[in-house]
Amino acid sequence: MLTSLAIRRHTPYMVQPEYRIYEMNKRLQSRTEDSDNLWWDAFATEFFEDDATLTLSFCLEDGPKRYTIGRTLIPRYFSTVFEGGVTDLYYILKHSKESYHNSSITVDCDQCTMVTQHGKPMFTKVCTEGRLILEFTFDDLMRIKTWHFTIRQYRELVPRSILAMHAQDPQVLDQLSKNITRMGLTNFTLNYLRLCVILEPMQELMSRHKTYNLSPRDCLKTCLFQKWQRMVAPPAEPTRQPTTKRRKRKNSTSSTSNSSAGNNANSTGSKKKTTAANLSLSSQVPGLGAIPNCSLNPGRDGDLCHSTAVTPSGQFKEKH
Numbered sequence: 001m002l003t004s005l006a007i008r009r010h011t012p013y014m015v016q017p018e019y020r021i022y023e024m025n026k027r028l029q030s031r032t033e034d035s036d037n038l039w040w041d042a043f044a045t046e047f048f049e050d051d052a053t054l055t056l057s058f059c060l061e062d063g064p065k066r067y068t069i070g071r072t073l074i075p076r077y078f079s080t081v082f083e084g085g086v087t088d089l090y091y092i093l094k095h096s097k098e099s100y101h102n103s104s105i106t107v108d109c110d111q112c113t114m115v116t117q118h119g120k121p122m123f124t125k126v127c128t129e130g131r132l133i134l135e136f137t138f139d140d141l142m143r144i145k146t147w148h149f150t151i152r153q154y155r156e157l158v159p160r161s162i163l164a165m166h167a168q169d170p171q172v173l174d175q176l177s178k179n180i181t182r183m184g185l186t187n188f189t190l191n192y193l194r195l196c197v198i199l200e201p202m203q204e205l206m207s208r209h210k211t212y213n214l215s216p217r218d219c220l221k222t223c224l225f226q227k228w229q230r231m232v233a234p235p236a237e238p239t240r241q242p243t244t245k246r247r248k249r250k251n252s253t254s255s256t257s258n259s260s261a262g263n264n265a266n267s268t269g270s271k272k273k274t275t276a277a278n279l280s281l282s283s284q285v286p287g288l289g290a291i292p293n294c295s296l297n298p299g300r301d302g303d304l305c306h307s308t309a310v311t312p313s314g315q316f317k318e319k320h
Helices: 002-008 017-029 037-047 071-083 160-165 170-176 187-212 216-232 252-284
Strands: 048-060 063-069 086-094 097-100 104-118 124-137 144-157 290-294 305-310 316-319
Touching (some): 017 086, 037 048, 063 187, 071 187, 160 170, 187 216
Parallel strands (some): 048 144
Antiparallel strands (some): 048 063, 097 104, 124 144, 290 305, 305 316
């Protein structure tokens, strides 16, 4: 009975991350000229998470570039690749490394090649090589959460047959010798990535307009007002723990009395020492009747200095 149940039970099938790239290549090859925005949005929904990000890093003539776009802009990125004259697009992963985490799978491929087949302005095959790091969600859908492609180099391959056809035309040969891409990307894609620098911060305005059907001016007003409220609002104070009252010890009064008694004893001891020192000094020096004792504390009449005189009985008496 248990064996029959085990055979009938459906075992979950988890595909490999590289197989998901293979499925994405097949979906891109099934694209037609009539593929609209809905088709590209369905493509992004199938292979990318709702909070996915796509990052491209490369170096142009004016320095290194790095562009990061969100999920809402990813469909348009793939469509711009084909709008620039590309007829075919697929990715080749070689010697990739996989690492499994609690809720994600990371694929690190140092030898990734993005192959694009161009039909215009001339028939050219472009191989863009770099490092591709993908993070998949560890579930049944296995969608991409982060996409980071770092481009190192690219090659543009022209068939020999085309070169042989135009061997006698120097103008065509000069045109064939020029690159049709920049670091393997078309001008349509580069312009879109530059535009995404402006579009990415405006996603909040677009989502608010789509949700509440407000005018662009009202969306901007509400977003700015909420941002101003966040800036003006004071930060929340951390909750303080209630202070617990401690019980007083019974010997607290005795300790205070002991400390005060000790202080009084010290003061009387110091007075005895000064008196003994003055007495010995007056007895050693004959004719010394008064020892001036200057103090910063004023006396009864406001004077700063007063003297101490020795009486015949041997006691000290202050003179002012």
